[in-house]
Amino acid sequence: MIPDLDSQIGITVYSTQFPGIGGKIRVEPEDFQVTEILSEKVQNAIKDQDGYAVYKLKKKKIDTNHALTGIFKTKGLRLKSLGLKDASAITEQFVCSGNKGKAIENFSTDKYSLEKIGYTKKPLTKKDMIGNHFKLKITDCQNRLSSFTDYDKILNFYGYQRFGSKRPVTHLIGKAILHRDFKKTVELILSFTSIHDSKENTEIREKLVDRENYEKYFDSVPSSMDVEKIVLKEMIEHDDPIRAIRAIPLPLRRFYIQAYQSFIFNQSLSSAFLDGENLFESHSGDVCFDLRGIIGKHVNGLDQNLALPFVGYSYYKKTRFDFQISKILKQEEITPKDFFIKEMQEVSSEGGFRQAAIHCSNYSSSDNVVEFSLSRGSFATIVLREIMKPQDPMIAGF
DSSP, X not given: OOOHHHHHXXXXXXXXXXXXXOOBSOSSGGGXXXXXXXXXXXXXXXXXXXXXXXXXXXXXXXXXXXXXXXXHHHHOOOEEESSOOOSSSEEEEEEEESXXXXXXXXXXXXXXXXXXEEEESSOOOGGGEEEEEEEXXXXXXXXXXXXXXXXXXXXXXXXXXXXXXXXXXXXXXXXXXXXXXXXXXXXXXXXXOOTTSOHHHHHHHHHTTSGGGHHHHGGGSOTTOHHHHHHHHHXXXXXXXXXXXXXXXXXXXXXXXXXXXXXXXXXXXXXXXXXXXXXXXXXXXXXXXXXXXXXXXXXXXXXXXXXXXXXXXXXXXXXXXXXXXXXXXXXXXXOGGGGSXXXXXXXXXXXXXXXXXXXXXXEEEEXXXXXXXXXXXXXXXXXHHHHHOXXXXXXXXX
């Protein structure tokens, strides 16, 4: 049976017939370890001096954005990450300076450490990080982890964290923006509640349902709700939803749109799978990625990975998945043109394509520990979802 949370984020199928071993993840931070993988070309390009400084950021119990904010406040150094890593894990990732002039020596806090590993001639980009390696412990599970062998037959869904996990609202915010319902956008940011959210957060959100309570409860909003405080401040001072939304950092505003695109993608993948489409092999007319990540049409004899459209204002209709996608867009009352937002052009999205199946390599398991590598953009929690088949993903630590 598919958990209700999965359905909320567009995942309505399992890729495999494996019965699941249950259990919990993230019981301790050490149970979920993630290490970024740089391309061999970039690894060889890192030198001892001159250029843009590259660092290895190791962290625990803090997400990437808050770690980088702490580094900037402490050392005055603005760094860019190649990928985002959440707080409920021990992670190693690469971050890079945006200018040549300033570098710092190694330093650490109780939650993160920064180690300078060298310099590159140009700043690193997301494309330089080709994947992640995971080492994951599953606690209190049934003893059949070793019998899971379908790691090469898993659909490439977007995972729970894409949608807010305990509070799956990011895609709903994105949809409200696309509908140009900016008042509803503000309401969702401030007052959308979830049974998985904390009691403290839920209580304050219930008070913020009423516009007249904004100023009254502003000082009661916890510091962890930093985005909500930004929006509240603007609404109190100007009572202008568009202005309040624009006060949110641009990467997060874009993320709201991307989250809704991810929801549409999950629904499309689920629907195509249920309709019997082969999503693990490409055929004539299909759009595919080659092994270098370059997009193109299917070529017989060439090693390629099937791709599905990631809907935006440049949506490409000429695929075998347009039937499912068009049906979903109609149900959602959204058109591809809606992704060009005149009132907020900076968050418009043309869309693109995403690999249909997860490419999982270096897979191994022993007792209750599993290790594997995934290409950039794929979610370890989606692999774990197939292995564990949790009845309640949040209770299981997802």
